[in-house]
Amino acid sequence: MQRHERLIQILDLFSQEKPNWELEEIHAALGHSKSTLYRYLKTLTDAGLLTTFPGRGYSLGSRFVEFDYLIRVTDPLIRLAGPVLTELAEANACVGLLCRRYSDKVLCVFQHTATTEIHSSYERGKARPIFRGAASQVILAHLSAYQLNRLYTPNAASFRDAGLGDDLAAVRQSLGAIRAAGWHATEGQVTPGVVGIAAPLFDERGDITGSFSLTLPAGNVTAEGIHTLGETVADTAQDISQSLRKDPAS
Amino acid sequence: MQRHERLIQILDLFSQEKPNWELEEIHAALGHSKSTLYRYLKTLTDAGLLTTFPGRGYSLGSRFVEFDYLIRVTDPLIRLAGPVLTELAEANACVGLLCRRYSDKVLCVFQHTATTEIHSSYERGKARPIFRGAASQVILAHLSAYQLNRLYTPNAASFRDAGLGDDLAAVRQSLGAIRAAGWHATEGQVTPGVVGIAAPLFDERGDITGSFSLTLPAGNVTAEGIHTLGETVADTAQDISQSLRKDPAS
DNA sequence: TTTAAAATTCTCATATAATGATAAAATTAG
DNA sequence: CTAATTTTATCATTATATGAGAATTTTAAA
Numbered sequence: 061m062q063r064h065e066r067l068i069q070i071l072d073l074f075s076q077e078k079p080n081w082e083l084e085e086i087h088a089a090l091g092h093s094k095s096t097l098y099r100y101l102k103t104l105t106d107a108g109l110l111t112t113f114p115g116r117g118y119s120l121g122s123r124f125v126e127f128d129y130l131i132r133v134t135d136p137l138i139r140l141a142g143p144v145l146t147e148l149a150e151a152n153a154c155v156g157l158l159c160r161r162y163s164d165k166v167l168c169v170f171q172h173t174a175t176t177e178i179h180s181s182y183e184r185g186k187a188r189p190i191f192r193g194a195a196s197q198v199i200l201a202h203l204s205a206y207q208l209n210r211l212y213t214p215n216a217a218s219f220r221d222a223g224l225g226d227d228l229a230a231v232r233q234s235l236g237a238i239r240a241a242g243w244h245a246t247e248g249q250v251t252p253g254v255v256g257i258a259a260p261l262f263d264e265r266g267d268i269t270g271s272f273s274l275t276l277p278a279g280n281v282t283a284e285g286i287h288t289l290g291e292t293v294a295d296t297a298q299d300i301s302q303s304l305r306k307d308p309a310s
Numbered sequence: 311m312q313r314h315e316r317l318i319q320i321l322d323l324f325s326q327e328k329p330n331w332e333l334e335e336i337h338a339a340l341g342h343s344k345s346t347l348y349r350y351l352k353t354l355t356d357a358g359l360l361t362t363f364p365g366r367g368y369s370l371g372s373r374f375v376e377f378d379y380l381i382r383v384t385d386p387l388i389r390l391a392g393p394v395l396t397e398l399a400e401a402n403a404c405v406g407l408l409c410r411r412y413s414d415k416v417l418c419v420f421q422h423t424a425t426t427e428i429h430s431s432y433e434r435g436k437a438r439p440i441f442r443g444a445a446s447q448v449i450l451a452h453l454s455a456y457q458l459n460r461l462y463t464p465n466a467a468s469f470r471d472a473g474l475g476d477d478l479a480a481v482r483q484s485l486g487a488i489r490a491a492g493w494h495a496t497e498g499q500v501t502p503g504v505v506g507i508a509a510p511l512f513d514e515r516g517d518i519t520g521s522f523s524l525t526l527p528a529g530n531v532t533a534e535g536i537h538t539l540g541e542t543v544a545d546t547a548q549d550i551s552q553s554l555r556k557d558p559a560s
Numbered sequence: 561t562t563t564a565a566a567a568t569t570c571t572c573a574t575a576t577a578a579t580g581a582t583a584a585a586a587t588t589a590g
Numbered sequence: 591c592t593a594a595t596t597t598t599a600t601c602a603t604t605a606t607a608t609g610a611g612a613a614t615t616t617t618a619a620a
Binding site: 062063064065067068071074075076079100103105107108109111112113115116119120121122123124125126127128129130131132133134162163165167169183184185186187263265267 | 312313314315317321324325329350353355356357358359361365369370372373374375376377379382384412413415417419433434513517
């Protein structure tokens with residue numbers, strides 16, 4: 061294995077269940093010599109990727125907090141879509157979600173809650189299931205043919221389970237229908253009894269970059285209501301994509 | 311130079327001014343061979359520290375967003391102090407700030423604004439000046455003697471400019487006074503016309519871990535008012551530190 | 561969908577830096 | 591201030607990183 065990978069592998073240890081690691085524990089888990097391990101930990105600590113206090117082991121460093129801030133303030137998606145999403149969520153007493161595609165992931169990057177009926181667990185930084193839910197599927201629907209092929213082959217079962225089709229042809233067709241509609245709604249794919257209504261967001265070059273969505277209790281809305289909201293979400297998302305084209309950064 | 315450092319050096323390129331780098335630009339800035347550079351970028355991208363989209367160069371990856379979330383949800387300081395700070399800021403129509411020490415840095419990790427008179431620029435992830443302002447100085451005041459020595463020698467001028475004393479003895483004395491008072495207030499050290507009132511937060515082992523502070527327009531408060539608020543802030547911070555002792559994680 | 565162009569990864573011989581045992585130094589805690 | 595502990599430095603050996611070019615993958619255009 062590459063040395064660099066062994067260095068970065070250390071970061072993989074840190075999780076919600078175990079955010080703090082003693083030197084000895086890392087040693088036991090990864091088995092480097094003490095010299096090497098100290099060298100690795102110093103490199104990561106100097107880079108701000110880890111932090112340590114005497115007698116308290118290692119935990120994730122300030123760089124993650126600082127770079128998240130940097131990403132947040134330089135993200136035109138948040139700047140442009142955030143306020144509009146907040147407004148729309150308030151107007152419809154629901155939860156608004158802004159997601160971004162990161163190659164093979166869909167992450168929530170902004171959220172606004174305007175209801176107490178559902179408590180969304182999708183804060184900024186929380187990953188979404190890639191195949192399930194409107195906010196993700198609307199992104200899948202706009203991948204290039206090549207990218208979709210690549211993703212489909214090792215994940216055929218996930219596509220089927222998410223109701224997108226039993227073979228690639230069927231998946232292409234259902235994703236094509238989502239593209240044609242301009243918006244997409246799912247019910248209970250992520251949380252039982254909860255409806256998601258999403259539309260795609262495109263970057264300044266016209267490529268899929270994320271999704272704009274509302275989340276609300278299934279009982280609160282009729283099929284017609286969903287349709288009306290879908291059109292609104294689609295129109296709003298289209299406006300945002302248009303603004304992104306005029307905005308310098310991506 | 312160590313190879314690992316050259317790898318991580320790539321991350322240093324990314325800034326608020328230039329959050330996006332083309333391969334050719336990185337090549338020009340750091341001068342590795344194409345093979346090596348591609349190898350480095352792939353390692354960082356696979357680790358989620360960078361992200362890339364065709365024709366759009368590289369930018370910071372999803373790991374920073376995800377790990378900031380992880381840090382946020384596992385941070386007992388935010389869980390315990392956040393709600394109390396919000397309440398206190400609302401009650402006094404000011405800005406509440408929660409800062410954390412990261413070895414040589416002081417970072418804002420939580421903020422609540424309950425006034426329109428000042429607009430705090432200290433969102434989560436924004437670094438604070440280490441020597442200036444109540445929120446930082448109250449942390450300095452509780453460093454160990456050894457740590458203070460280490461920090462003082464190369465920063466004597468900064469200590470003087472921040473009004474903490476002209477030599478180490480004087481600095482020790484003024485920091486001792488801050489410790490004795492239990493809270494500390496400064497005016498205009500960070501933003502002109504703005505008063506900061508801060509108290510220290512200690513972790514479960516009794517070591518300084520951050521600060522709890524309120525920020526308000528100087529015109530809105532008398533010397534007595536500051537004193538009253540200072541006592542409140544100190545008492546509240548003390549309660550939080552006490553709770554941290556009972557809390558498992560740090 | 562097919563094809564051409566561009567971007568990225570792979571291969572391999574050589575040079576260079578990583579490794580680990582131990583010694584030295586720095587830091588903590590009493 | 592001193593003893594105990596943690597962290598860093600030293601150095602010979604070994605293993606891996608490097609870079610040029612070839613092969614492949616991926617993109618974009620027809």
